[in-house]
Amino acid sequence: MNGKILAGGIVLSALIAGAAVWWAQIHAFYEDAAFKPGEEIRLTPILGEVPEVIIADEVRGIDATSSPLRFRACFTTPLSQAMLTETYRVYPKPTPLTAPPWFDCFDAKAIDTALRRGEAIAFLSEHDIAPGVDRVVAVFPDGHAYAWHQLNAEEQ
Template identity: 85%
Template sequence: MNGKLLAGGIVLIALIAGAAVWWTQLHAYYEEVSFDRGNEIRLTPLLGEVPEVIVADGVKGIDADSSPLRFRACFTTPLSQAMLTETYRVYPNPTPLNAPPWFDCFDAPGIDAALRRGEAIAFLSEHDIAPGVDRVVAVFPDGHAYAWHQLNAEEQ
């Protein structure tokens, strides 16, 4: 009888610990990002190193202090892909990272597939926004756009 209680207690503690780890990874550290003046969406121009603010409407974003790779954002822009490619740096090898399931505007596999098909175009937003991490923005033909952080070539 004591062995059953001990085994049951171990299983219960393991379940509680697993649920706590799951919750902290998906919810605990994330915060909404405010895109007020000084924290707007920017892209790096072809000529120059200083990122420029672009028109971005309905920006919704999340981030966490626990890792620079947890940033995600969704927005729309009236700027065309043609204008953007003539003005801003295209980003080589963009790889959108998965967002938590509750941040449902960001579909990393869908964005990645569109980038591979050439439907969406990725641009360098900001190089080394954190050491070894770039902010990348992908823009679709209809103006929907998505931003994330990924390790840059210097860190890979």
């Protein structure tokens, strides 16, 4: 009988620890991203190093202080892909990172597929927003756009 109680205690402890780890990875460190009004999304121009604010509506984002790679954002913009490609730097190897399931506006697989097919275009938002990390923005033809952080070429 004592062995069953001991085994049950071990299993229960493992389940509680597993649930705590899952919760910490999916929910614990995320918070709403802090954007300065009027400066929510910026892109780096082809000629210049200082990112410029673009028109961004319905901006929704998450971030975490535990890692610079946890940033994700969704928004819309009235700016066309043609205008953006003539003005801002295209990002050479965009790789959207998955977001937690509860942040449902950001679908990394769909964004990645659209980027590979040429349906969406990725732009450099800010180089070294954190050491070794770039902010990347992908814009779709309908104006939907997504932002994330990824390791830059110097870190890969």
